[in-house]
Amino acid sequence: MLRFAAAAELLEADFWIQYNELAGIQDPEVPGGTGNPAYTDALNALDEDMNVYVHDNTDDEITHHTFLNAYLVSKGAAPANLDPFRTLMGSTATGVNPALIGRRLTNLTQLTIDNSWWTRYRDDSHNPDLDPNHVFPQVVPTLAVNQHTAIPRTDADTTDSNFLQAIANTAAFHFPTIEQGGNSLYPSMALRATSVEVLRILISIGPTETMHFQTWSDKAGNAPALTAVDPVTGVSVTFPDLSGGGKLFQNNLIMPEPCPFLNRNLPICSIIRPTQTQGVAMGVVNFLTSMGLFIGQSPAFFALLTQLAQAADRARREDDDD
Ligand SMILES: [Fe+2]
Numbered sequence: 001m002l003r004f005a006a007a008a009e010l011l012e013a014d015f016w017i018q019y020n021e022l023a024g025i026q027d028p029e030v031p032g033g034t035g036n037p038a039y040t041d042a043l044n045a046l047d048e049d050m051n052v053y054v055h056d057n058t059d060d061e062i063t064h065h066t067f068l069n070a071y072l073v074s075k076g077a078a079p080a081n082l083d084p085f086r087t088l089m090g091s092t093a094t095g096v097n098p099a100l101i102g103r104r105l106t107n108l109t110q111l112t113i114d115n116s117w118w119t120r121y122r123d124d125s126h127n128p129d130l131d132p133n134h135v136f137p138q139v140v141p142t143l144a145v146n147q148h149t150a151i152p153r154t155d156a157d158t159t160d161s162n163f164l165q166a167i168a169n170t171a172a173f174h175f176p177t178i179e180q181g182g183n184s185l186y187p188s189m190a191l192r193a194t195s196v197e198v199l200r201i202l203i204s205i206g207p208t209e210t211m212h213f214q215t216w217s218d219k220a221g222n223a224p225a226l227t228a229v230d231p232v233t234g235v236s237v238t239f240p241d242l243s244g245g246g247k248l249f250q251n252n253l254i255m256p257e258p259c260p261f262l263n264r265n266l267p268i269c270s271i272i273r274p275t276q277t278q279g280v281a282m283g284v285v286n287f288l289t290s291m292g293l294f295i296g297q298s299p300a301f302f303a304l305l306t307q308l309a310q311a312a313d314r315a316r317r318e319d320d321d322d
């Protein structure tokens, strides 16, 4: 399980580093980029500290995979290593680390973002663990179809301020979409841990993903309402005004609404959801793949991720008989 977690954190760190090079605070703690002022300004339109949060989220992810791999090695186990797959192009816009052009693990330029977590956490009558067939509506439906870039691909993407804001808004919805995944992954894996030390690792890292998710879910609600068309692909995206959207959509309702938990005969409860453990690692791989995060990766990459996920999903708590 920890090797899969380390691989997931390597992937997280890879795309957060791309965001940080372009839109984070540039400092020696997370070195490499030089910043893209126009893209940074567009993201900071949502909150003046967006660049601070991007930097700190990136720093956190780097420490997550570094710690997990070091822990594995300290126990005589093999670390997760995705270095052979650092082959994707990434952005060539001003601000990126030139040494990493063509050496990315993840693709931020063709994303299809399932943003139904927005309503999943505002719905008091459905829990995906109890209602696996319930469809939670998307808050930005156009982001959940077609392919969108979350970073300027080239400097040409920064010339139209409306399209650049759409790119920044796309990133702002990608951040919580990713972090809510970690927010469910760690508790789901913790339910399978036998070693108290492994459990301690999972329940100590997991809530930091929740802190990321909570921050980003708040900021995404500040995305300026707009419609833009990608001049390269012709794809349109519309960010709605969410200020008067009612309980399921309103942008200041950022606390998790209580929902049914374990059994509908029990009172509703404010919780992380989903947390069912069945096939959770493979579920994460499928979620990230259908998001488009790995477009351009090789069959060997998918084979390795699948192998790591299946091994993680085979882990069972030793006294668990189901
Ligand atoms: Fe992480």
Ligand SMILES: [Fe+2]
Binding pocket: 012, 061, 179, 182, 208, 209, 212
């Ligand atoms: Fe994270």
